[in-house]
Amino acid sequence: MxxxxxxxxxxxxxxxxxxxxxxxxxxxxxxxxxxxxxxxxxxxxxxxxxxESYGGPGVQPLTTASKAFLHRPPAGFADGPLVTPRGALHVAGPGAQGALDDVERAFLASGVAAERLDAEGAAARAPLLDPAWRQRALWEPDCTDIExxxxxxxxxxxxxxxxxxxxxxxxxxxxxxxxxxxxxxxxxxxxxxxxxxxxxxxxxxxxxxxxxxxxxxxQPLRRTMVVADLGAPVDPGLPVVFDVAGSFYFKPDAGMIWVSPHDETPAPPSDVQPEELDIAVAVDRFERATTATVRRVVRAWAGLRSFAxxxxxxxxxxxxxxxxxxxxxxxxxxxxxxxxxxxxxxxxxxxxxxxxxxxxxxxxxxxxxxxx
Missing domain, CATH: 3.50.50.60 (FAD/NAD(P)-binding domain)
Known part of the structure; x- marks a missing residue:
């Protein structure tokens, strides 16, 4: 050729x-x-x-500029919608509630839509959160799933x-x-x-x-994702939940919970695989932040996220x-x-x-x- x-x-x-x-x-x-x-x-x-908030203020302009295309792609571009509603809830653990103020200021500076929630509002969005993790929260309504x-x-x-x-x-x-x-x-x-x-x-x-x-x-950095069975189907309407301190995020998918410990471990370019320790950390952080218990890990994978x-x-x-x-x-x-x-x-x-x-x-x- x-x-x-x-x-x-x-x-x-x-x-x-x-x-x-x-x-x-x-x-x-x-x-x-x-x-x-x-x-x-x-x-x-x-x-x-x-x-729109993911990646920080330097990335946000590119994300915002991509929004219209993803929501309204050119005619005939794809065989179905590219995004579906999800929403994101930004939370903080005990003693770290002040970090939400910094995130809220960043949202305001960038023009990303966000709403401050009290404990009742946070519980309504994500009832499986432990009370210590939902004293207050920030709701990002425009977050979506991407196909x-x-x-x-x-x-x-x-x-x-x-x-x-x-x-x-x-x-x-x-x-x-x-x-x-x-x-x-x-x-x-x-x-x-x-x-x-x-x-x-x-x-x-x-x-x-x-x-x-x-x-x-x-630099490639390893990121782990765990698919967890909680013993009963997970509400598909749950949002993506981010710890503002960057120790985890989780979202529902097909009756399960996807959990990442938000790890960033330097790794060589390769077909990277998850480490048992990172899987255990993901489960532990999820269980500490919620009232749920992981019954079993259905599967796990890792990917490389590369940064300048x-x-x-x-x-x-x-x-x-x-x-x-x-x-x-x-x-x-x-x-x-x-x-x-x-x-x-x-x-x-x-x-x-x-x-x-x-x-x-x-x-x-x-x-x-x-x-x-």
Missing amino acids: TGRYDVVVVGAGIGGASLAWFLSERASVLLIEAEAHPGLHSTGRSAAFFA VARLHQAFLAGARRRGAVLATDAPARGLERSGGRWRIETAAGHFEADVVVNAAGAWADEVAALAGTRPLGV PDRLPVYGFAPDAPGFFWCAGQGGFGVQTAPAAGAMAASLITGAAWNAPGVDPERYAPARFSGV
Whole structure:
């Protein structure tokens, strides 16, 4: 397999897929994916919610700018809705109630809708919370579940309809700039492109090194998710519940509870698996914050959330390698920011006009690390 393209995107997870969908309107695009199926790693292991507050104030503009697309996608884009109502409840443990004030101020500063609740209001939203954890709370009404697989497949299928090509089982083995073009060697063949996009997720720094470009210090961090059986079906109307101190979050799904201990353990790029200790910590933190008891752990998994040193995503051309474009460091917010991030990155590559209120592409440019 060979070919010449305007752009080759390395990585077909949600970041690469969304970018390919936008790019393929104006350019010939090849997506190369190391695995047999796109989205095997971070995208396929997402907690699947949209919360404008998640990721902090630097990420929030991209999340907010993605909201309209997710709620009202283009006609024919997907075979069903991309989001469903959920709501999020932000709580604090004993002695940490003051932290809710900081979160509320952050909500007000960013324009994210939130409502202060007293103990009665918090109990009405999440009655399984221990009384010590629901003295008061913040309600984020616009939080939704995201149909991650549907969104990801819609971007991939839409990109192919626009002429993009997807090559799987095609890990990049060589990247070389010659004659003003990139030559890309993969297990599936050799390709040429004007632009190479590094959308390799946890492998982003490895792809940069392969291209002779300075890595940015993108660090994969392991995050654990546990599916717990509480002995009776869980109310499907429960919100996502976040500890403002960052020690856990949980949400209902198919009669069970998904619980994460919000762990961030450095790990090498790999098909990461959950650790028994992290599973136990998740169960313990959930039981301490609620009146429920976990009867059994049905299953557990782990994923890698990759962050640049300042925990903001990286979108833009590398200052030290012509035609090498970074699309990396999406942390745990890559799915909910995919529409705006993909559109912004495509505009940076093609020069097409694009803007969204509050989104400054320079904030995410790799040049911000030039002095590091």
